[in-house]
Amino acid sequence: MSAVLQNLVNQPYRHGFVTEIESDIAPKGLNEEIIRLISSKKNEPEWLLAFRLQAYEKWLSMTEPRWQNVKYPEIDFQSISYYSAPKPKKKLASMDEVDPELLRTFEKLGVPMHERAALAGVAVDVIFDSVSVATTYKEKLAEVGIIFCSISEAVHTHPELVKQYLGTVVPTGDNFYAALNSAVFTDGSFCFIPKGVKCPMDLSTYFRINTEGSGQFERTLIIAEEGASVSYLEGCTAPRFDTNQLHAAVVELIALDNAEIKYSTVQNWYAGDEKGVGGIYNFVTKRGLAKGVNSRISWTQVETGSAITWKYPSCILRGDNSVGEFYSVAVTNNYQQADTGTKMIHIGRNTRSTIVSKSISAGHSNSSYRGLVRVAPTAENARNYSQCDSMLIGDQCGANTFPYIQVNNNSAKVEHEASTSKIGEDQLFYFLQRGIGAEEAVSMIINGFCKEVFQQLPMEFAVEATKLLSFKLEGSVG
Amino acid sequence: MNTMISNGYLENLIRSWQKPAAASLSWFDQLRANAMDNVNTLRMPTTHDEEWRFTDISPLSRLPYPAAYAAPQLQSSDIKHCYLAEAICRLVFVDGQYAPDLSNISNNAGAIIGNLSSLVAAHGDTIARYLGQLAEFQNDVFTALNTAFLHDSACIIIPQNVSVTTPIHLLFITTQKEITSYPRCLLIAESGSNATVVEDYVTTEEAAYVTNSVVEMNLADTAHVSHIRIQRDNQQAFHIGNCTVSLAQASQYYSVSITLGAYISRYNLNVTLAGEGAECTTDGLVLISGRQLADTHTFIDHVKPHGKSRQLHKCIVDGMAHGVFNGKIMVRPHAQLTDSSQLSRNLLLTNKARIDTKPQLEIFTDDVKCAHGATVGQLDKEEIFYLKSRGLSDLTARNLLTYAFGGEVIDRISISSLKRELEEIVLARTQIS
Numbered sequence: 026m027s028a029v030l031q032n033l034v035n036q037p038y039r040h041g042f043v044t045e046i047e048s049d050i051a052p053k054g055l056n057e058e059i060i061r062l063i064s065s066k067k068n069e070p071e072w073l074l075a076f077r078l079q080a081y082e083k084w085l086s087m088t089e090p091r092w093q094n095v096k097y098p099e100i101d102f103q104s105i106s107y108y109s110a111p112k113p114k115k116k117l118a119s120m121d122e123v124d125p126e127l128l129r130t131f132e133k134l135g136v137p138m139h140e141r142a143a144l145a146g147v148a149v150d151v152i153f154d155s156v157s158v159a160t161t162y163k164e165k166l167a168e169v170g171i172i173f174c175s176i177s178e179a180v181h182t183h184p185e186l187v188k189q190y191l192g193t194v195v196p197t198g199d200n201f202y203a204a205l206n207s208a209v210f211t212d213g214s215f216c217f218i219p220k221g222v223k224c225p226m227d228l229s230t231y232f233r234i235n236t237e238g239s240g241q242f243e244r245t246l247i248i249a250e251e252g253a254s255v256s257y258l259e260g261c262t263a264p265r266f267d268t269n270q271l272h273a274a275v276v277e278l279i280a281l282d283n284a285e286i287k288y289s290t291v292q293n294w295y296a297g298d299e300k301g302v303g304g305i306y307n308f309v310t311k312r313g314l315a316k317g318v319n320s321r322i323s324w325t326q327v328e329t330g331s332a333i334t335w336k337y338p339s340c341i342l343r344g345d346n347s348v349g350e351f352y353s354v355a356v357t358n359n360y361q362q363a364d365t366g367t368k369m370i371h372i373g374r375n376t377r378s379t380i381v382s383k384s385i386s387a388g389h390s391n392s393s394y395r396g397l398v399r400v401a402p403t404a405e406n407a408r409n410y411s412q413c414d415s416m417l418i419g420d421q422c423g424a425n426t427f428p429y430i431q432v433n434n435n436s437a438k439v440e441h442e443a444s445t446s447k448i449g450e451d452q453l454f455y456f457l458q459r460g461i462g463a464e465e466a467v468s469m470i471i472n473g474f475c476k477e478v479f480q481q482l483p484m485e486f487a488v489e490a491t492k493l494l495s496f497k498l499e500g501s502v503g
Numbered sequence: 504m505n506t507m508i509s510n511g512y513l514e515n516l517i518r519s520w521q522k523p524a525a526a527s528l529s530w531f532d533q534l535r536a537n538a539m540d541n542v543n544t545l546r547m548p549t550t551h552d553e554e555w556r557f558t559d560i561s562p563l564s565r566l567p568y569p570a571a572y573a574a575p576q577l578q579s580s581d582i583k584h585c586y587l588a589e590a591i592c593r594l595v596f597v598d599g600q601y602a603p604d605l606s607n608i609s610n611n612a613g614a615i616i617g618n619l620s621s622l623v624a625a626h627g628d629t630i631a632r633y634l635g636q637l638a639e640f641q642n643d644v645f646t647a648l649n650t651a652f653l654h655d656s657a658c659i660i661i662p663q664n665v666s667v668t669t670p671i672h673l674l675f676i677t678t679q680k681e682i683t684s685y686p687r688c689l690l691i692a693e694s695g696s697n698a699t700v701v702e703d704y705v706t707t708e709e710a711a712y713v714t715n716s717v718v719e720m721n722l723a724d725t726a727h728v729s730h731i732r733i734q735r736d737n738q739q740a741f742h743i744g745n746c747t748v749s750l751a752q753a754s755q756y757y758s759v760s761i762t763l764g765a766y767i768s769r770y771n772l773n774v775t776l777a778g779e780g781a782e783c784t785t786d787g788l789v790l791i792s793g794r795q796l797a798d799t800h801t802f803i804d805h806v807k808p809h810g811k812s813r814q815l816h817k818c819i820v821d822g823m824a825h826g827v828f829n830g831k832i833m834v835r836p837h838a839q840l841t842d843s844s845q846l847s848r849n850l851l852l853t854n855k856a857r858i859d860t861k862p863q864l865e866i867f868t869d870d871v872k873c874a875h876g877a878t879v880g881q882l883d884k885e886e887i888f889y890l891k892s893r894g895l896s897d898l899t900a901r902n903l904l905t906y907a908f909g910g911e912v913i914d915r916i917s918i919s920s921l922k923r924e925l926e927e928i929v930l931a932r933t934q935i936s
Contacts, residue, residue, distance in 0.1 A: 400879075418869060420837065420870070421836070422867070423866060424864070426864040427863050430879060432849070432851065432879040434851075435881045437879065438879070438881075439879040440878050441876060442876045443873075444874040445864065445871060446872070447871075
């Protein structure tokens with residue numbers, strides 16, 4: 026449209042710098058040796074190595090799924106480095122000991138760590154490539170009995186908890202990428218909220234892939250005991266490389282009686298350039314188990330990055346009266362592809378779920394909502410409401426909806442609605458004649474479109490998400 | 504599993520197929536031979552195929568039913584009750600074979616109606632252009648089988664600007680058990696023409712049989728076709744139906760499909776809006792009980808701009824029955840200003856009944872208006888309460904509401920005698936204490 030818009034379209038990826046930190050990288054390839062190497066590097070107990078090897082065994086017998094609505098060249102799993110840790114690696118006691126270069130990286134990214142953490146009141150666990158570098162606010166959380174640390178630390182300090190819950194929501198053989206993750210995961214966050222504790226602050230993890238040719242396989246495990254509640258935030262970035270990088274994480278949430286877990290993600294992995302070269306393959310398994318009565322699991326995600334986003338944060342509503350929620354905004358531009366959605370498995374009585382999914386496609390991108398609502402015969406009076414709205418910007422992009430609804434109980438009430446729209450000429454005209462520029466108008470319309478989801482995000486994440494969206498899409502219209 | 508299925512049903516059919524003599528390889532024989540070649544390369548679908556995920560047709564493997572060739576003996580008096588009062592024009596097929604004595608094509612109101620063999624001499628070129636061309640048999644084993652065993656077929660050609668005011672009744676009767684019949688229909692509506700076709704499947708048999716039907720319809724510019732399909736096979740039967748419709752510029756296709764019978768039934772309806780400004784309405788009602796399974800797959804393909812499609816699909820599932828619906832709407836690149844809406848509504852009457860529904864949108868252009876929705880549930884408690892407060896018994900209230908749920912689709916049928924008949928069937932089905 027105008028020069029301003031042109032500039033905005035060509036907005037470079039802001040987080041695309043590489044930090045020059047010497048890394049400890051394992052040789053490329055995957056075999057039993059590598060798994061033993063990862064395990065020994067991390068000084069893991071025997072049972073965890075057995076867990077990994079069992080997963081590897083299963084992975085070998087599985088084939089890559091092909092049903093998804095995304096296209097990518099064959100991934101060579103032998104050309105990925107499965108372990109990459111920043112050097113020098115020693116036990117870190119305080120923030121001051123963290124490599125200053127690393128801290129500058131996070132400063133550039135705007136991660137609220139260190140002093141910033143104090144201001145923002147956020148406890149951050151930072152995962153750099155695959156290894157957790159620092160966790161802030163640990164002592165303060167420990168006072169109320171909350172354990173928040175990297176999963177490799179938890180393996181040593183709280184092995185009984187990790188052993189009890191790891192792999193219970195996403196079993197090792199759940200799917201191809203979950204099996205891969207179970208075999209090679211290097212780090213991730215662990216969070217345990219004991220009985221009756223309301224977590225006093227939002228917990229947060231920041232993920233970053235830094236080394237070219239490495240994959241990131243982190244594992245997150247969050248457990249909320251009876252009556253506990255927690256809000257957890259996750260942010261992701263990566264530098265720009267011409268090669269595609271694989272990110273195959275597993276997130277497991279467990280909510281016991283009356284517990285509540287809210288999991289928010291702002292995903293801004295490098296999406297590849299405007300020709301679709303490079304970018305992250307974001308193949309993630311996220312699942313929450315609402316195990317106890319009246320428990321609640323809520324997923325909120327803003328997916329703006331990644332060359333390919335392919336994930337379905339799910340809720341298994343096992344406890345009676347449990348609640349599952351899924352709020353999502355997926356934005357794709359250029360040659361990005363997204364196949365995302367959720368699964369709501371109603372098992373307990375009076376279980377309720379809500380799905381609100383908004384997708385915005387621009388350029389040559391393709392975005393799909395794929396969701397499953399299943400009501401088991403045992404789920405008396407289950408209730409689901411789903412809403413999927415798509416917005417298309419330009420006539421080269423695509424938007425698809427694949428809602429699977431499977432009902433096995435006649436007392437259930439399931440509703441699904443979907444619509445598709447575009448930014449209308451008349452809407453833009455209205456803004457223009459009120460003296461609001463085209464780019465600002467588009468931003469406002471899109472924010473209005475996504476409002477229901479942004480409202481679910483914690484304040485600062487909502488601000489970041491709004492900004493991200495403007496950068497991503499402004500100028501795509503016209 | 505795969506090999507088991509092909510060993511039974513498919514292998515048997517392949518073996519029974521008679522290769523036409525090489526000397527007489529007309530376009531028709533060539534078509535059949537091509538289809539048979541395809542059958543040989545295809546296999547029976549299993550639940551591992553996405554399109555057949557919820558419909559397990561493996562029981563077919565135990566039923567090596569041959570194609571029906573024997574000429575059936577049936578008197579007009581036997582099937583008189585199946586005739587439509589409004590339809591003076593009628594084609595009857597018994598076990599897939601044309602029955603000229605039972606048919607009546609004298610009052611055709613200017614349309615060209617008859618069995619394939621009787622029309623091929625005068626209209627061979629027109630028929631060759633469409634027969635087997637719309638219903639692709641390259642990827643669908645059932646369409647390929649139907650085409651390979653193609654023998655008799657209802658052919659209807661509505662010439663330019665001819666309007667046939669009375670409905671054309673296509674009656675397909677199955678009278679033998681343990682056979683496979685291959686009903687076939689080709690409708691060519693030339694520009695500006697108008698017709699109503701009733702595709703009706705009935706049976707006099709109680710035991711199991713297989714029906715594998717293929718319907719092809721081509722609507723030229725501004726043609727208008729109303730298509731009513733009623734499937735009332737017995738509760739042991741297997742019914743696989745395929746219907747492919749191609750719509751040219753500003754043509755209109757209106758269809759109502761009613762599924763009542765069969766143990767396992769599958770209906771694929773593919774409508775391509777190939778011309779600008781084409782419109783289609785595809786409504787459906789499925790009423791099943793016992794252990795029945797009814798699967799409806801529709802695919803509405805918007806290829807050109809200004810297309811409009813409407814769809815209302817309803818399922819009433821009783822007993823331990825299982826209803827499946829997959830409604831795909833595709834808006835291709837450049838099909839700007841498409842207006843499409845789809846609604847799948849499902850009523851579960853017992854807690855053993857099951858529904859799998861998937862309304863699916865695939866959109867590749869921006870200036871469109873597309874919406875779809877799906878609901879699954881039981882009768883509204885407040886509605887029942889309201890009726891009870893007016894003095895109706897619980898059972899009457901439930902029956903009335905169930906009947907009204909299905910009635911919305913039946914109301915869209917324009918033929919009054921048929922409408923009344925269907926209303927009675929639905930009412931009888933709902934009157935269960």
